[in-house]
Amino acid sequence: MSGVLLRLQAGIAIVETGLPEGAFKPARAPVAPPDLAVVNAGQGDSRSKIVPNVAWPTAPSISAWERGPLPALAAWREAPGPAVVLLGSEDPRQLVPHLDQLRLIAIEFPRATDGRGLSSARILREEYGWQGELRAVGDVLVDQLAHMARCGFSSFALRGDQSADVGRAALNRPVPVYRFSVAAAAPFGAERAVS
Amino acid sequence: MYQHDAFDRSLIAARAEQFRDQVARYLSGALSEDEFKPLRLQNGIYIERHAPMLRIAIPYGVLDSRQLRALAHVARAHDRGVVHFTTRQNVQYNWIRLEETPDILAGLAEVGLHAIQTSGSCIRNITTDAFAGVAADEIVDPRPYAELLRQWSTLHPEFFALARKFKVAINGAAEDRAATAVHDLAFDLYRNDAGDVVVRVKAGGGQGRTPRLAAVIREDLPWQHLLTYSEAVLRVYNRYGRRDNIYKARIKILVDALGADAFAREVEAEFAHTGTGPALLDQATLDAIVARFRPVTLDAPAAAPVTDLAAAASSDFQTWLHRNTAPHRAPGHAIVTLSLKVPGAAPGDASDTELETIAALADRYSQGELRVSHHQNIVLPYVRRADLHALWQEAVAAGLAEANIGLSTDIIACPGGDFCALANAKSIPLAKAIQLMLAPRAEEVGPLRINISGCINACAHHHVGHIGILGVDKRDEEWFQILVGGRSDNAAALGSLAGKAVHRDAVPDAVSRIVDRYLALRTPGENFIDTVGRLGADPFKDAAHRVEEAA
Numbered sequence: 039m040s041g042v043l044l045r046l047q048a049g050i051a052i053v054e055t056g057l058p059e060g061a062f063k064p065a066r067a068p069v070a071p072p073d074l075a076v077v078n079a080g081q082g083d084s085r086s087k088i089v090p091n092v093a094w095p096t097a098p099s100i101s102a103w104e105r106g107p108l109p110a111l112a113a114w115r116e117a118p119g120p121a122v123v124l125l126g127s128e129d130p131r132q133l134v135p136h137l138d139q140l141r142l143i144a145i146e147f148p149r150a151t152d153g154r155g156l157s158s159a160r161i162l163r164e165e166y167g168w169q170g171e172l173r174a175v176g177d178v179l180v181d182q183l184a185h186m187a188r189c190g191f192s193s194f195a196l197r198g199d200q201s202a203d204v205g206r207a208a209l210n211r212p213v214p215v216y217r218f219s220v221a222a223a224a225p226f227g228a229e230r231a232v233s
Numbered sequence: 234m235y236q237h238d239a240f241d242r243s244l245i246a247a248r249a250e251q252f253r254d255q256v257a258r259y260l261s262g263a264l265s266e267d268e269f270k271p272l273r274l275q276n277g278i279y280i281e282r283h284a285p286m287l288r289i290a291i292p293y294g295v296l297d298s299r300q301l302r303a304l305a306h307v308a309r310a311h312d313r314g315v316v317h318f319t320t321r322q323n324v325q326y327n328w329i330r331l332e333e334t335p336d337i338l339a340g341l342a343e344v345g346l347h348a349i350q351t352s353g354s355c356i357r358n359i360t361t362d363a364f365a366g367v368a369a370d371e372i373v374d375p376r377p378y379a380e381l382l383r384q385w386s387t388l389h390p391e392f393f394a395l396a397r398k399f400k401v402a403i404n405g406a407a408e409d410r411a412a413t414a415v416h417d418l419a420f421d422l423y424r425n426d427a428g429d430v431v432v433r434v435k436a437g438g439g440q441g442r443t444p445r446l447a448a449v450i451r452e453d454l455p456w457q458h459l460l461t462y463s464e465a466v467l468r469v470y471n472r473y474g475r476r477d478n479i480y481k482a483r484i485k486i487l488v489d490a491l492g493a494d495a496f497a498r499e500v501e502a503e504f505a506h507t508g509t510g511p512a513l514l515d516q517a518t519l520d521a522i523v524a525r526f527r528p529v530t531l532d533a534p535a536a537a538p539v540t541d542l543a544a545a546a547s548s549d550f551q552t553w554l555h556r557n558t559a560p561h562r563a564p565g566h567a568i569v570t571l572s573l574k575v576p577g578a579a580p581g582d583a584s585d586t587e588l589e590t591i592a593a594l595a596d597r598y599s600q601g602e603l604r605v606s607h608h609q610n611i612v613l614p615y616v617r618r619a620d621l622h623a624l625w626q627e628a629v630a631a632g633l634a635e636a637n638i639g640l641s642t643d644i645i646a647c648p649g650g651d652f653c654a655l656a657n658a659k660s661i662p663l664a665k666a667i668q669l670m671l672a673p674r675a676e677e678v679g680p681l682r683i684n685i686s687g688c689i690n691a692c693a694h695h696h697v698g699h700i701g702i703l704g705v706d707k708r709d710e711e712w713f714q715i716l717v718g719g720r721s722d723n724a725a726a727l728g729s730l731a732g733k734a735v736h737r738d739a740v741p742d743a744v745s746r747i748v749d750r751y752l753a754l755r756t757p758g759e760n761f762i763d764t765v766g767r768l769g770a771d772p773f774k775d776a777a778h779r780v781e782e783a784a
Contacts, residue, residue: 078330080282092476148269153392154476156391156392156393165506215244
């Protein structure tokens with residue numbers, strides 16, 4: 039089984055296939071289409087279904103990139119190499135003294151609902167001028183790609199079940215967005231002045 | 234109001250098309266339930282108790298008659314003919330079919346309406362004073378700043394997967410009509426000694442199960458940093474807000490845990506980076522935004538008394554004038570509030586035909602513009618005083634002249650257990666019962682804010698109601714806690730609990746007893762909340778509690 043890497047080159051997404059196992063999160067199990075009659079009938083009293091506590095993974099879902107192993111931050115500190123993967127909870131500023139030695143910084147998205155890595159990306163790009171490859175890994179879903187790209191990610195290790203074509207189209211379709219939010223140097227988006 | 238150009242329209246249309254694709258992929262099974270949920274939420278769709286619900290954004294509560302007619306059309310064509318106005322200046326449809334939502338949003342996009350970020354763990358619709366731009370006590374018109382916040386927060390890529398929802402309010406008047414104290418992030422606009430517009434920044438307010446009033450984290454912030462400072466606050470929250478428990482994920486918990494001072498230091502440290510970023514504003518940008526607001530003509534004669542003899546003679550009209558109009562900044566004008574709180578009807582609901590009538594009134598009397606207030610009423614911001622009697626007569630004919638703004642029958646209520654999947658209790662029947670009980674003496678009782686939430690999530694802001702009522706579940710029966718002394722204005726305070734919970738059937742009597750106690754204790758001309766302020770909540774707790782024991 040091999041995975042798909044989408045890579046932005048001069049703002050255009052290209053598809054690279056053959057990402058090795060361990061370098062992308064495997065596909066989730068297939069799901070059946072929803073029954074609209076059930077959806078439209080509502081969910082009744084859903085109070086008992088609320089589970090307030092949320093468990094988060096404590097380690098990245100991946101351990102490799104196409105050029106070799108991809109250590110998590112603690113392991114990378116022991117043996118610094120050209121690539122490292124950060125959790126959303128890990129401060130990217132820890133890497134700042136070492137940016138010159140790095141070629142790839144990957145940031146884990148354990149779920150699409152964890153947006154911490156988006157702040158990590160902007161910190162590295164906009165505050166510290168990191169120019170190297172910034173890769174989204176984990177639950178990298180096609181609907182999140184545009185946001186990730188605008189925050190400065192330049193490559194995307196799609197989760198195993200995600201469509202490379204849909205993902206590439208999402209990255210290459212110019213989406214109107216207001217300016218203000220991210221630096222004009224962000225490699226994506228048809229931003230405009232307000233006047 | 235802010236006029237959309239081709240770019241704004243293309244953004245909303247693109248978003249609607251994107252959502253159409255997401256719905257199609259969900260229906261095909263390509264998107265799982267868990268994957269679709271945050272996507273539909275960020276387009277305002279909940280799956281409620283009996284049907285999907287669709288929430289449409291009314292940015293800072295401003296809309297025009299054309300948009301109101303479009304909302305009426307959706308109510309007729311896709312719902313059961315009803316629109317519900319919410320406490321966040323939005324509107325909701327409670328009987329929607331999921332597969333129709335792409336067409337609904339495409340239709341609304343044609344008039345500049347959308348559901349972007351009306352739910353989900355992101356920056357929600359920006360809210361402000363419903364009298365913004367027209368209030369006599371206004372210091373700075375907050376609308377251009379609210380519009381800047383809207384543009385900045387719309388599809389902001391860094392903050393679309395926060396730990397929890399994030400609500401922002403902005404106020405520019407002497408009186409806080411925007412309930413800023415109970416928002417995640419809030420701004421007061423004012424002028425410094427040099428006459429420049431500056432901002433007071435407050436963070437960590439909120440209601441729900443851990444009610445907190447927002448703490449001031451920055452004074453005298455130059456307005457040019459409104460967005461860069463917001464970005465610093467949001468970044469601190471995005472990175473450090475708790476994600477291990479959904480009940481502890483709002484920014485108020487983070488501000489509490491760090492302490493407001495330490496939180497402010499974290500923000501300042503982040504601001505050192507964001508302060509020079511792309512969100513930094515300048516005068517040209519603000520001017521460009523201001524220029525996009527449609528000019529209004531306010532040239533009524535300054536004197537403009539209400540001279541009509543019939544008008545002068547009608548005590549009903551005089552009462553309505555007293556209760557439902559507010560001072561306007563422009564001579565010869567008034568701000569009119571149309572009440573959506575007719576006793577016995579669901580608070581904040583309007584039928585499609587009522588909306589059509591209101592749109593016509595706006596066209597005739599208010600230059601086609603309206604506001605949604607967070608009190609769930611409709612405001613006509615540009616009425617000439619000379620037109621007030623004619624407007625009132627038309628409103629009377631349409632059943633829209635209830636003269637109860639700010640009174641005890643102007644109840645704020647959430648949809649509650651009739652619709653909401655999270656509710657412990659039904660708010661609407663209780664609101665009706667209390668309204669009908671208090672209606673005969675509402676004028677005598679005077680200003681009294683009653684807020685009824687069907688559950689701890691506090692959508693109806695019960696913590697800041699003068700009398701707050703909260704639905705709780707006891708052995709599958711509906712019981713209600715009663716709070717006294719909350720307020721959301723400049724003297725914002727959280728209500729305190731008046732004894733143990735009361736059975737549903739006993740609540741109107743308990744409220745009535747509290748009102749009796751107030752009438753007995755008040756000094757001449759003293760409002761309910763001021764009597765509570767003078768005497769404390771204890772006398773009122775006692776009143777509620779005696780009923781509870783008797784019940």
